[in-house]
Amino acid sequence: MEYIVETHNLTKRFGKEIAVSALNLKIPKGEVYGFLGPNGAGKSTTLRMLLGLMRPTAGSVRIFGRDLKKDRISILRNVGSLVESPSYYSHLTSYENLEAMRKILGSPKEKIDEVLELVHLSKAADKKVKGFSLGMKQRLGIAMALLNDPKLLILDEPTNGLDPSGIIEMRNLIKRLPKEKDMTVLISSHLLSEIDQVATYVGVISKGKLIFQDSIKAMRKKAQLKIRLKVSDANNAYRSLLAKGIKTDYQDNIIYLYEQSDEAVAAVVEILVDEGYSVYRVEEEHQSLEDIFLKMTAGGDDR
Structure with a gap:
């Protein structure tokens, strides 16, 4: 180039x-x-x-x-x-x-x-x-x-x-x-x-x-897509998924999935339902370019 x-x-x-x-x-x-x-x-x-x-x-x-x-x-x-x-x-x-x-x-x-x-x-x-x-x-x-x-x-x-x-x-x-x-x-x-x-x-x-x-x-x-799950007894549900080797994140009573294919999301929902958890919502959450920029430049001062 x-x-x-x-x-x-x-x-x-x-x-x-x-x-x-x-x-x-x-x-x-x-x-x-x-x-x-x-x-x-x-x-x-x-x-x-x-x-x-x-x-x-x-x-x-x-x-x-x-x-x-x-x-x-x-x-x-x-x-x-x-x-x-x-x-x-x-x-x-x-x-x-x-x-x-x-x-x-x-x-x-x-x-x-x-x-x-x-x-x-x-x-x-x-x-x-x-x-x-x-x-x-x-x-x-x-x-x-x-x-x-x-x-x-x-x-x-x-x-x-x-x-x-x-x-x-x-x-x-x-x-x-x-x-x-x-x-x-x-x-x-x-x-x-x-x-x-x-x-x-x-x-x-x-x-x-x-x-x-x-x-x-x-x-x-870098504007990664996340799958956001709102479920009953979220903390225990999160631990259950981790125990099965499913990569997840947990924050503010919400479970976030790293694997976002339709099949992977359907499999997680099926596991939760089989174990007696209620799945209230499954949502996509996009990180905007603005969010990425703000994270990159966090703490910038005037010069």
Whole structure:
């Protein structure tokens, strides 16, 4: 697998405080990588180091297979970013803002219409930015980040402050970019629900440490299904099942089964009934991704 971004023991200290600790990111080419963690976990600090805006205390960053420290300028020519709020001239139109940025980047003039179309701002090309909604301003910020036709796009909390329709627009745009532009997208968020909607890979950071990194499918597999049994005399029923070698768990007068096939559940119910226990309920209980995320990041503090 080809990785667009790789970090090796990336670390950032502020005095005695460690904001990012020995981070080893691996971001595959052509994927939407969700960088997930509570507010203050070290996400923005990491993104600033990836963009060369902040010098690491230790460790290294490789982007496109090259060392950021040695080839910073040439690497960043192929990187677009929207970190925190977008920068723009409110008294200018969206087209004029993009023209000013285009001249700095040296991009061809036709790129302006292309990125306006991509972020659905073509009809607002001649409108002054001071009259834009927050969602339109965010999309203009992404249009600016796309002017240099980047191979890597880095977005820091791009749905912050957006209304529901703005969030859906942003979500759809992010999902389109890898397919339409052969682009790799790194998106940070503290909201699992947002990452789950767009990401194909995910990294979870807590207290500056990377505690999970894999495909979103692998994360979903952690959302285990349990079979929940409510029975009479639950404590004795639980002990009886254990004595027969059936793997179970017991909590708050409820029996939980590890084996969840229909046949295994039916066999347990039959055993309980044969032994004189009343089975009141047999239910499926799903552990949500949100529960998994909260367990992973339990005890996180602000940083």
